[in-house]
Amino acid sequence: MATIPAIKATGVHKAYGSLHVLKGVDLTVMPGTVTVILGPSGSGKSTFLRLINQLETLTGGEIDVNGEMIGYKPVERGGQRVLQTLNDKEVAAQRAKLGMVFQRFNLFPHMTALENVMEAPVHVKHVHKREARELAVAELQRVGLGDRLDYYPSQLSGGQQQRVAIARALAMKPEIMLFDEPTSALDPELVGEVLGVMRSLAQDGMTMVCVTHEIGFAREVADQVVFMDGGVVVEKGGPEIIANPTEPRFKDFLRHVL
Numbered sequence: 001m002a003t004i005p006a007i008k009a010t011g012v013h014k015a016y017g018s019l020h021v022l023k024g025v026d027l028t029v030m031p032g033t034v035t036v037i038l039g040p041s042g043s044g045k046s047t048f049l050r051l052i053n054q055l056e057t058l059t060g061g062e063i064d065v066n067g068e069m070i071g072y073k074p075v076e077r078g079g080q081r082v083l084q085t086l087n088d089k090e091v092a093a094q095r096a097k098l099g100m101v102f103q104r105f106n107l108f109p110h111m112t113a114l115e116n117v118m119e120a121p122v123h124v125k126h127v128h129k130r131e132a133r134e135l136a137v138a139e140l141q142r143v144g145l146g147d148r149l150d151y152y153p154s155q156l157s158g159g160q161q162q163r164v165a166i167a168r169a170l171a172m173k174p175e176i177m178l179f180d181e182p183t184s185a186l187d188p189e190l191v192g193e194v195l196g197v198m199r200s201l202a203q204d205g206m207t208m209v210c211v212t213h214e215i216g217f218a219r220e221v222a223d224q225v226v227f228m229d230g231g232v233v234v235e236k237g238g239p240e241i242i243a244n245p246t247e248p249r250f251k252d253f254l255r256h257v258l
């Protein structure tokens with residue numbers, strides 16, 4: 001039996017007014033794999049992740065998550081199959097399958113690490129507080145912060161704050177994790193601890209899509225490497241394409257980042 005892709009994007013287009021940002025992106029992500037998206041600033045990487053997570057709406061094309069079309073459902077109307085826009089509740093249910101980590105961690109400053117991680121399970125999923133606490137402790141331990149439960153964001157380093165943000169996403173038990181330049185805002189000496197957490201998540205079998213400029217991470221952890229430029233996928237393949245790029249634009253990009 002064929003495995004259903006975790007994410008399947010087909011002919012994805014996105015325009016902001018007259019600005020055509022994504023111009024037909026096709027991408028398949030299999031369950032339990034790590035995809036790293038590389039590309040220069042402005043190439044549409046964040047837009048693509050935001051579309052997968054329904055923070056933006058598609059201008060054209062289709063994205064399926066675990067075999068289910070996002071944003072729409074097919075219904076029968078007058079003997080015809082038409083697409084109906086999902087309501088807020090249905091969108092929320094689809095979004096709950098995805099965890100997202102941003103460059104800026106956006107933790108609640110007035111809440112401890114533990115409270116930050118408990119927040120969504122309690123207020124979005126209505127998990128009982130005691131259970132949410134246990135879950136949050138476990139996720140904070142998983143990211144190596146079992147000894148920082150009661151620290152406020154201002155008392156944590158940038159790397160620790162980003163690890164809290166990862167724990168916060170994991171506490172919602174997502175099936176897929178999306179990372180948008182999770183280490184770009186960090187001082188260089190703090191990058192490794194966040195990449196280490198991502199690496200261990202990958203080893204645990206999490207399906208991940210990571211936008212990052214960390215070429216070493218891509219080379220060592222990615223199952224699939226995708227190079228985007230100008231709103232299209234210019235080259236994709238296994239991690240070996242980093243050492244042997246084919247497309248001139250990808251070669252150029254690697255020359256600049258390596």
Ligand code: ADP
Pocket residue numbers: 016019021039040041042043044045046047048
């Ligand atoms: P990347 O993450 O690869 O740097 P983005 O997806 O953030 O690229 O942006 C791609 C292009 O879309 C850029 O030109 C950016 O200015 C534009 N863009 C992104 N978000 C918006 C928005 N909400 N409204 C208008 N333009 C946007």
Ligand code: MG
Pocket residue numbers: 045046047180181
């Ligand atoms: Mg971006």
